[in-house]
Amino acid sequence: MSGIDYLEHTNWQGKRFAAVIQLISFTHNWRVRVRVFAEDETFPVLPSVTSIWNGANWYEREAFDLYGIHFDGHNDLRRMLTDYGFIGHPFRKDFPISGYVEMRYDAGQKRVIYQPVTIEPREVTPRIVRESQYGKANSRG
Amino acid sequence: MAEIKNYTINFGPAHPAAHGVLRLVLELDGEVVVRADPHIGLLHRGTEKLCETRTWLQSVPYMDRLDYMSMMCNEHAYCLAIEKLLGQEVPIRAQYIRVMMDEVTRILNHLLNVGAQALDIGAMTMVLYTFREREDLFDVYEAVSGARMHAAYYRPGGVYRDLPNRMPQYQLNKFKSADDLKVLNKARDGSLLDFLDDFTQRFPGYVDDYETLLTDNRIWKQRTVDIGVVSPERAMQLGMTGPMLRGSGVEWDLRKKQPYEVYDKLDFDIPVGTNGDCYDRYLVRIEEMRQSNRIVRQCIAWLRANPGPVITDNHKVAPPSREAMKSNMEELIHHFKLFTEGMHVPAGEAYAAIEHPKGEFGVWAVSDGANKPYRIKLRSPGFAHLAAVNEMMTGHMIADVTAIIGTIDLVLGDTDR
Numbered sequence: 001m002s003g004i005d006y007l008e009h010t011n012w013q014g015k016r017f018a019a020v021i022q023l024i025s026f027t028h029n030w031r032v033r034v035r036v037f038a039e040d041e042t043f044p045v046l047p048s049v050t051s052i053w054n055g056a057n058w059y060e061r062e063a064f065d066l067y068g069i070h071f072d073g074h075n076d077l078r079r080m081l082t083d084y085g086f087i088g089h090p091f092r093k094d095f096p097i098s099g100y101v102e103m104r105y106d107a108g109q110k111r112v113i114y115q116p117v118t119i120e121p122r123e124v125t126p127r128i129v130r131e132s133q134y135g136k137a138n139s140r141g
Numbered sequence: 142m143a144e145i146k147n148y149t150i151n152f153g154p155a156h157p158a159a160h161g162v163l164r165l166v167l168e169l170d171g172e173v174v175v176r177a178d179p180h181i182g183l184l185h186r187g188t189e190k191l192c193e194t195r196t197w198l199q200s201v202p203y204m205d206r207l208d209y210m211s212m213m214c215n216e217h218a219y220c221l222a223i224e225k226l227l228g229q230e231v232p233i234r235a236q237y238i239r240v241m242m243d244e245v246t247r248i249l250n251h252l253l254n255v256g257a258q259a260l261d262i263g264a265m266t267m268v269l270y271t272f273r274e275r276e277d278l279f280d281v282y283e284a285v286s287g288a289r290m291h292a293a294y295y296r297p298g299g300v301y302r303d304l305p306n307r308m309p310q311y312q313l314n315k316f317k318s319a320d321d322l323k324v325l326n327k328a329r330d331g332s333l334l335d336f337l338d339d340f341t342q343r344f345p346g347y348v349d350d351y352e353t354l355l356t357d358n359r360i361w362k363q364r365t366v367d368i369g370v371v372s373p374e375r376a377m378q379l380g381m382t383g384p385m386l387r388g389s390g391v392e393w394d395l396r397k398k399q400p401y402e403v404y405d406k407l408d409f410d411i412p413v414g415t416n417g418d419c420y421d422r423y424l425v426r427i428e429e430m431r432q433s434n435r436i437v438r439q440c441i442a443w444l445r446a447n448p449g450p451v452i453t454d455n456h457k458v459a460p461p462s463r464e465a466m467k468s469n470m471e472e473l474i475h476h477f478k479l480f481t482e483g484m485h486v487p488a489g490e491a492y493a494a495i496e497h498p499k500g501e502f503g504v505w506a507v508s509d510g511a512n513k514p515y516r517i518k519l520r521s522p523g524f525a526h527l528a529a530v531n532e533m534m535t536g537h538m539i540a541d542v543t544a545i546i547g548t549i550d551l552v553l554g555d556t557d558r
Contacts, residue, residue: 022492022505022520026377026391029398033492055380058528081182081557090187097187097194125196129511130485 017044017069021056038069048073066091096121147175154183158261158543161553165530165546169539177534177542179527184557192517196483197223197297200517205291207521208555211250212282213242214497215555216295219517221401221493222504223297226486229458234449235299236402241440242285242294243495244433245337248344249278250498250550251426251433258423258547259355262364267354274347277340284308284333297484298459299452304444308336334441341438348430355423365419369533369545372417379532380525383500384425385549389417395496409436419548429498458484483512499523499550523549523556 015037023032038044048071050057060071061080068089071077079086088095098119106113152165159165162183168176188207192200204215217239224231231239256271279289284305286292294301308329311322328339355361371381376389386393394411396404412428414421452459456475465472488510494503500522507516526549533545 020505020518022503026393031492053380054378055525055528058524062524079182081185083182091190097190123194125199125481125483125512127511127513128482128485129509 015039016041017067019046019063019069021049023053044069045072047071050074065089068092152542154180158546160257160546160551163527163546163551163553163556165542167534167539167542172538172540174534174537174539174542177531179530181527181553181557184553186558188558189517189519192514194513196512197486197514198479198483200514201296202291202293205293206554207519207558208250208497208499208502208523208552209290210253210552211246211498212290212292213239213246213294214495214502216293217243218493218495218497218502218504219506220295220297221495222491222506223486225491225493226489226506226508227297227458227484229298229453229455231299231402232450232453233403234303234444234447235451237440237443237447238300238304238451239295240402240404240407241337241437241444242300244436244440245278245281247433247498248430248437249275251430252278254547254550255351255355255423255426258419258544259361261543261547262361264355264358264361267351270347270350270354274340274344277336280308281333281337281340284336296452296459298455299450301452303451304333306332308333334445337437338441341434341441344434345431348427348434352427356427362420364541364544365423365548367416368419368537368541369548370416370418371529371533375529375532376417379529381500381529382522382525383497384422384429385500385522385526387412388414388422388425390415395494395501399494401493401495407436407439409433419544422548485510485512486514494520497522499552499555500526519558521555521558523551523553524558527551527556 017038018035019038020033020035023034024030025032036046038046044067046069048056048060050060050071051073057074057076058080060074061077063069064071064077065080065082066089082090088100090099098117098121100117101114102117102119103112103114105111147168147170149166149168152163152167153159154162154164156163164180164183166178166180167174168178186206188203191203195203201216201219204219205212207215223229252271252275256268259267282292283289286294286301308331310329311317311325313319313322317325328336371379371385371389373389373391376386376391381389382393390413392411392413395401396409397411409432412425412432414425456472456479460466460476460479461469461472466476467473486506486508488508490505490507492503492505494501501520502522503520505516505518505520506514509515530545530549533549534542537545
């Protein structure tokens with residue numbers, strides 16, 4: 001009955017980490033979105049759904065890699081997208097966009113080395129949330 | 142006799158048949174694959190995180206760079222998600238243009254796939270033919286958007302501009318004589334639609350040519366029939382979509398099942414396979430190209446008869462015309478706000494999916510009312526397909542690995558995001 005499914009994450013108000021799964025039914029042509037919040041914010045753990053939907057395997061690995069959410073019952077929870085030996089979970093909101101380390105070839109040591117990033121953080125367009133009446137004629141000030 | 146142990150080899154990351162930077166760790170028993178473990182992420186650019194730091198509009202060109210073989214389809218899903226959040230209507234002409242360009246993209250993608258898969262398996266000629274046709278379609282891309290590949294043509298609320306009235310022509314130079322130019326510019330005298338119309342008339346003949354080269358080719362069949370078989374149940378369980386799912390005999394196409402834009406007004410068929418092997422998926426793709434050609438022809442006929450706006454006149458979403466902007470204070474402010482601060486998308490979340498040439502490409506957008514997305518999740522079809530590679534390859538010979546990678550239509554930009 002179910003086919004496509006994938007796991008998904010966001011830092012939400014209330015509990016910090018959640019897994020979101022989008023399910024589709026081929027027989028009924030419905031879509032369902034299920035969201036589960038992790039209780040513990042320092043070590044988020046959620047039950048795995050890979051035994052129900054096998055396709056969720058890599059999506060759980062991705063969520064583990066990028067958000068650090070552990071899936072109980074997943075038998076191959078390795079990092080997926082980040083570098084071998086990467087530290088941290090890059091899609092968490094407290095992870096800077098430029099990361100912490102950069103890689104370059106060091107001519108003196110004749111090998112590739114890791115060093116702290118030299119990129120200055122910058123924001124071109126600030127993030128703005130406008131009040132709901134913003135821009136309306138009667139809401140000056 | 143010495144005991145023979147399984148051994149492990151690295152396939153890639155710089156293997157020509159890996160279609161990019163895929164590292165595949167293969168555990169072999171003799172020549173038979175026991176386990177295939179794809180290591181991806183070598184092309185991971187963190188697109189989803191980058192989107193969180195850009196305004197909604199600034200992320201459109203990132204979408205081109207996901208699946209860099211079907212650029213406009215990625216933009217389409219992203220724009221649909223924003224429009225869903227905004228509740229924004231799209232002018233009907235823009236919808237037809239989008240559908241037409243989507244189908245052009247589908248042909249582009251399948252041409253590459255069929256050509257490259259044949260090349261991987263050893264039929265060098267195919268890729269030369271398919272790239273000849275791709276060149277014409279890239280000219281279409283260039284004419285509408287100015288870029289051959291990374292178009293950034295779709296915008297939330299419509300498309301960037303209307304289809305051009307004239308095609309660029311080849312110029313005389315020391316490599317091209319006047320006689321060459323006559324041949325090259327034959328179809329380029331009229332508008333873009335004339336050029337595309339000419340192409341769609343020629344294209345079924347080209348597809349026939351490909352079929353004479355491959356469909357009954359003994360070697361091609363030996364290399365693809367019964368290779369990488371996926372049963373319909375497993376295909377659904379593993380989250381496969383697009384030609385991968387249809388090759389297994391499941392009739393599922395979002396263009397028919399959950400029509401978006403104007404697909405419900407167009408006449409086309411959905412091909413399905415029976416065995417779920419590489420050969421069936423190849424046949425599905427060939428037939429999809431013919432069907433896409435049909436759709437393009439219907440769109441051309443409609444677009445010729447119905448002029449109109451191609452982007453919404455809601456200036457909170459789409460910029461006003463240059464002319465209006467230079468003569469009208471209000472429009473100037475709109476233009477300035479739109480390109481400095483960006484559009485504000487109401488808080489909420491939306492999932493928009495389209496039938497991408499490779500499968501279901503979905504964008505899940507979460508907004509908290511700001512001028513930037515809170516979270517963008519891209520559901521790329523290649524990711525789910527690559528996850529199934531272990532199951533498809535186990536038990537096959539090492540030579541079939543390239544056939545299976547070819548058939549899943551792998552583009553690492555889309556898998557790694």
